Amino acid sequence: MRTYTKEKLELFKKVNKNRARLLINCADQPGIVAAVSKFLFEHDANILESSQYSTNPQASGEFFMRIEFEIENLQENIKKLEEDFKEIENKFQMEATFKYVDNVKKMAIFVSKEPHCLLELLWEWQSGDLMADIKLVVSNHEVARELVEPLGIPFHYIPANKDIRKQVEEQQIKLLKEHEIDLIVLARYMQILTPEFVEEFKNQIINIHHSFLPAFIGARPYERAYERGVKLIGATSHYVTNALDEGPIIEQDISRVDHRDNAEAMKKIGQTVERSVLARAVKWHLEDRIIVYGNKTIVF
Amino acid sequence: MRTYTKEKLELFKKVNKNRARLLINCADQPGIVAAVSKFLFEHDANILESSQYSTNPQASGEFFMRIEFEIENLQENIKKLEEDFKEIENKFQMEATFKYVDNVKKMAIFVSKEPHCLLELLWEWQSGDLMADIKLVVSNHEVARELVEPLGIPFHYIPANKDIRKQVEEQQIKLLKEHEIDLIVLARYMQILTPEFVEEFKNQIINIHHSFLPAFIGARPYERAYERGVKLIGATSHYVTNALDEGPIIEQDISRVDHRDNAEAMKKIGQTVERSVLARAVKWHLEDRIIVYGNKTIVF
Amino acid sequence: MRTYTKEKLELFKKVNKNRARLLINCADQPGIVAAVSKFLFEHDANILESSQYSTNPQASGEFFMRIEFEIENLQENIKKLEEDFKEIENKFQMEATFKYVDNVKKMAIFVSKEPHCLLELLWEWQSGDLMADIKLVVSNHEVARELVEPLGIPFHYIPANKDIRKQVEEQQIKLLKEHEIDLIVLARYMQILTPEFVEEFKNQIINIHHSFLPAFIGARPYERAYERGVKLIGATSHYVTNALDEGPIIEQDISRVDHRDNAEAMKKIGQTVERSVLARAVKWHLEDRIIVYGNKTIVF
Amino acid sequence: MRTYTKEKLELFKKVNKNRARLLINCADQPGIVAAVSKFLFEHDANILESSQYSTNPQASGEFFMRIEFEIENLQENIKKLEEDFKEIENKFQMEATFKYVDNVKKMAIFVSKEPHCLLELLWEWQSGDLMADIKLVVSNHEVARELVEPLGIPFHYIPANKDIRKQVEEQQIKLLKEHEIDLIVLARYMQILTPEFVEEFKNQIINIHHSFLPAFIGARPYERAYERGVKLIGATSHYVTNALDEGPIIEQDISRVDHRDNAEAMKKIGQTVERSVLARAVKWHLEDRIIVYGNKTIVF
Known part of the structure; x- marks a missing residue:
């Protein structure tokens, strides 16, 4: 650090x-x-x-x-x-x-290839705006290593795919337990978690989905937004449950697009929304502002 | 007038x-x-x-x-x-x-019970910001009569329900033809139009849907938004096609809500979004700014 | 009514x-x-x-x-x-x-020539979203009479200019006292009030200023915004004090403009902001949500 | 790099x-x-x-x-x-x-103590969203060195104050000339430039001011915004001219604040606006989208 x-x-x-x-x-x-x-x-x-x-x-x-x-x-x-x-x-x-409050939460960040959400969290953390003890970053790709290690945060490369999910998660859970992690942030981690993993960290896993849910649940939301011809794209941060993209919503925001923006342009624009929505959600969690009630959140 | x-x-x-x-x-x-x-x-x-x-x-x-x-x-x-x-x-x-441009478009407004979108259009029209020749207002309820007639616009009360849809639409089409209507605005008109009606006025019917489509297609969007615990509600203006709520989107906007807003409060907040979204869409249509291409719009 | x-x-x-x-x-x-x-x-x-x-x-x-x-x-x-x-x-x-709460506040609206803010208030009031007892509308022009009287609200035409300010205000205060007015809304009333008038209704007069104060204090804000080449225009609702445009701010909002918008276009765009900002401020006042402290407001 | x-x-x-x-x-x-x-x-x-x-x-x-x-x-x-x-x-x-387009612009970034705008630019640049050849970072403080050098960008620490302004600028201009700099970005550089420096790089210096200009021209805008009790704070990116904070505005944006936000909180909230406003302005400049005309900009 x-x-x-x-x-x-x-x-x-x-x-x-x-x-x-x-x-x-x-x-x-x-x-x-x-x-x-x-x-x-x-x-x-x-x-x-x-x-x-x-x-x-x-x-x-x-x-x-x-x-x-x-x-x-x-x-x-x-x-x-x-x-x-x-x-x-x-x-x-x-x-x-x-x-x-002085018992600062221990946080792990999971990321795949796209680093924009990770970078936002690291940046807020560096400037003292996100008060967490970031214990480790886990990724199924090597790409983010050079962003993480110079900050003194351990980077764990754990290749993953659906065939080895069980072993991968065992390895991850072991790491998370060792570090007594309070909060796992999926900063564009493109692997699905098993019900066992989710159960283990109930209301402790925050995900960012790249659409204004419940629109475009599932894969490729920007492509589908482009095909539908929407004039707004958005992002949603939510707690992970075992219903895909249906966990309690913490925060959402949108950005305006128009006919000139193709799926690629929407993706770029959307990244700015994703990173600020996720950062706000994580900050509120760290400040104990969120209460989950049923499938909703109360954010004080 | x-x-x-x-x-x-x-x-x-x-x-x-x-x-x-x-x-x-x-x-x-x-x-x-x-x-x-x-x-x-x-x-x-x-x-x-x-x-x-x-x-x-x-x-x-x-x-x-x-x-x-x-x-x-x-x-x-x-x-x-x-x-x-x-x-x-x-x-x-x-x-x-x-x-x-001096060939001002002839417009008809369809409305049911909730008058907020109608009122917005009438108000923009009165102030000279919406350059249309409003020929008539059609409603399946009497509620809006007192808003419309003082402005010198004929109000046609045509009761409607799904059993008499055919006759109702014949009567409506007759009126629309008589007045050589160029644009029909569904300002919260809560009846479904038949494929024949829609075909007759292709890309000439603008609807306002009270959600940020494609989220909450169909009925009761505010109730469903509340149940899902979203943090944004929205409205979408689109051309009517025979795929329910799936026509080319012209304009969308959203408003922020939080856990304190129940379905009723969301509805109130949403009305402000609905009326401004619809007014913008209608204005762009009147200014010939919209080109429909496939299921999308180009708005110049 | x-x-x-x-x-x-x-x-x-x-x-x-x-x-x-x-x-x-x-x-x-x-x-x-x-x-x-x-x-x-x-x-x-x-x-x-x-x-x-x-x-x-x-x-x-x-x-x-x-x-x-x-x-x-x-x-x-x-x-x-x-x-x-x-x-x-x-x-x-x-x-x-x-x-x-059942002691609904008695409200007077002052307006000059431009009716958009008046119309917004009347409209919210008609739809039951603005719970006030609107006792009268006062104007130094006849223009708004036809908007007000059909709603059953008395309209008082009181010509005004700076030479006859004293007499005009005496007449106005008499009316306001007769109707036991709790709240005076200046819905684009283009006359300056005397210190005596302001003193008489301390924290009971809400004004809408057509700029994001403290930018463009005083006259012709849209023209000056255009000359400055700003990319945002705004509106500010505040309690009236005897420091021109410097009273406690209740609410502000903005809208985006660009190089294509001249002063006239900015004015049109700004009107939409003005009316929603004023309506929110009035609503909060009616719900007793505003506490004035020094030259600021706390809005609960 | x-x-x-x-x-x-x-x-x-x-x-x-x-x-x-x-x-x-x-x-x-x-x-x-x-x-x-x-x-x-x-x-x-x-x-x-x-x-x-x-x-x-x-x-x-x-x-x-x-x-x-x-x-x-x-x-x-x-x-x-x-x-x-x-x-x-x-x-x-x-x-x-x-x-x-392949003649990528050569850019220098000036920064003082607060690194948020610098970080945003570096981050957009790293992700390939800001196509410039960042030749150097100049600062009157050592604080940003550790952010800049790991990215392979030369960091020049040049202490500055108003007494040695001339010498400092000579040193800076020498560096800028050596690297054939096309664009200088003042990413919260808290020193005033001399008319000679500004003249040398006409319409090539972009600054970020931490208020929605023309409100709060000059120093301490957040403190003054807090004292005035505004409900919006903003940021403005503009070309530098010799009239302080009065150069052609490129982009502005705002964020909502309320009575709970003191000057310190406003500053935090404002930083998010500052960095996105500056990044947009720089990007438009790099894409040759901005034409300066009089004291205004046309942004295509």
Whole structure:
């Protein structure tokens, strides 16, 4: 890792050593906010950001909340904090998670031949805008090695095709486990993952699809967009599930094209959309802003 | 018609009495532009705007051109102009059309219950931004009558459902023929047209679909967009063909939504997109900017 | 008022008879959210939406909050609710306001010759998307009368120029007071208001300026944009203060232009931006989403 | 230069060895297009793209044209082509330039501390999307060295401040001359250039300014945008003239911000806009798409 990036990361951890995020999910019912905010107040927390959402506040909706806060000497108080909160969790039958900001997520990037999404992530990371600990890059091609290694990130070339999928994934999973990876980003990785792999990292794999889903599910979306004569092309970032291109959508964006743009031109234009859409999705995940609910995401 | 709108229209005709548009379509080959521009030069035409496009300029592409020009005393010279151009047409095996700007297109608007797209068209028309001669509004509901009649536009209430489709369309076609309609705009008209009707007005029917096609073809796109958890909703304006929602796309646009927007909210947000997308498509058609080629449009 | 619009308005009031909004502004300090949410919980309020913001949560920031909630039989409980809240208000030295949703705001629209912004507001209002009680339209020209009166809204023609400003404003203020106007929208009203007028309706006058402020403050922004050769034109909606075009900005948007667009074309393109920017700003004001703080707005 | 990039560049030159662009500028008058297209036809040119524009086609406008074409064995025919065209040039009193696509422009990038715009250019260049021969990077800081040198581009550290401006520029100009630089890109270079330097490279210096000009001319635009409470921030790419931030605008774009974004957040958001705006402007310049006319640009 370059000195510049390393220093950014160290500084980030230091500045955020007392900062945490509380994510809540339960059936909507009176008193939740009152209970939670009273709890934080009594634990001397300073609330920095707070968002809530109910799928149906007037009836039996599902309630979601994300609070970012600071507590002095957080490190020493984590255990007690979590224990004390159990009472509220039980009372409201919550699913609640505390996330600690200085506990920077460990990330792996998978890529095939086209490096634009990888480059965007590396670049945001270098400039300190994407706070992850990038542990490794995995690719079924050698092409990206020269982009990755100079930054001090290990590059693992693992040839892959559908006949050797099982072995390949075993090798990948081993690597991911060794590095205790929290997040796998498929930055234009052109191999399909097995249900076992996906199950192993549920809501921890983010993919970028090169169309505004659900249009052009599957292969060759730019060619098909060109054939259909669309005036917009897009990209979609989503969590990977075992339904191809049908996982919970995190972010989408589009760019305008016209009759002069053939499939090749659309691809070029689309790459700019792909890389910014993926970078936003990854950033939100790293900031614990995304809650998956059913096949949708809530992005706070 | 209100005095204000009438005056705008009369002024428009007067100002443009010498203005014409030449639309060309043929196999790409050397010398087309040279021949056409020499022709216009020799006929003392003043070129105001010129656009060209070839599907594949380096090989055997299809060539398209739109030239807007002025010629003094155009009215008296139309016949000779068109006759003289025959030589070039034949030489290059062109499909060529002259359009005369003061020959304002006669338009009919079809609408069902939701008036937002109709209102947008009427409003652009009132302000002189949409130069058409709106001859009539047809609806299978009475709801829009009070919006249309105060503007001096005849409103025809023709109840419709799939059982009486044939009779309904006969009545509609009779009206459209009587008024020599050039363009039919389906401004959220929720009835399917028969192949016979569509054939009768080929490339003369513009529809607005409330999704970014080809996503959510068919009914209830906002509900389905909500269920899928998309982060963008859109609208598509296209010429009507007999393949449902698959005609040549003229224009598309989108708007951003998030987890807080339910299907109802998406519908509201989408209406703003629908109306602007449809208005742009109609305007381009009225200005003879659109060439249909295969299942695509070239918009100059 | 047309039956259609009237019914929408009545329905809106009925549906929202138990709905209120609480707007809070005070120095940031521990315990605010806990106190407020406990209060609402104890008063059996059902929280529908809640947003908060602190200018500087880590130090001595200013705190803002907007909560939308429902309480059964709100009408009978208003008085007690407001009295009970006094304790919290005092404790935290808050500026707090309760707004009752069925108490629809009384609105006046001022317009000069160009009707596009007026038309947009009337249209949103007709379709039930802009919940205001439009009491009157004031204009220094007769041009808009035929757009306004058919909708059952009184139209007041008050000729104006800088020599008779005082008398004109006296007449206007009299009208506004008579109708207990809450919000004045300057929908392209091309007269400057006196400091006295502005003072009388502080943070109650919304203007639309036809540039992306602070670019092109003052007159003829499109001409100046054209001369400067910009590639974007915009519009800005802001509260009126006595510093010309320098009041708190509520909303801005832009549209792309290119070298082919002269000042006249920019004006046409800009009108579409103006009308949507103004409509959004007015809607947010009507929904009590805007808090003015210094010369800025917080839009929840 | 990496093998990958080098190969892209060589391939580009080879593919385009017969491709040229003709840029024309003269008083609008009948017969220009006819003469030019006849000329190209007679020289067996295959027209690939053609755009024209007149500031005022109906009166005494200024006429601009850009034609991209191919001629077999262009290299051997260049001289004759240019000589033959002289007749047309003289007849219409044209300013006409032939540009040869395989004659890839030599580019220098100037940067100070913030590397985001530099990185974007390097990245587009690496992926073969920005066809320039980047001869050198000049900086008044050492920070970017580690980004530049691994790509095989010489990095020149030339400390600068206003007291030694003359000497610094002499050193820079010497370098630029040695490398026969066609285009200087100021990728967030925070030094003001002297009139002499600017004069030396007229319409050959592209700058990126971090606001949607003419808003926030001069220093600290994000801070001032924050203070003004704008809802959009932007970036502007323009040719450098001796009027600070007032040169011909090539491209602009914006991003939405809200009350939660302080000056620091705006700066982060703005960087994404800056880099894409600059990259587009540079690309258009490299493709000879920009004609400067007065203080404006025509971008074909």
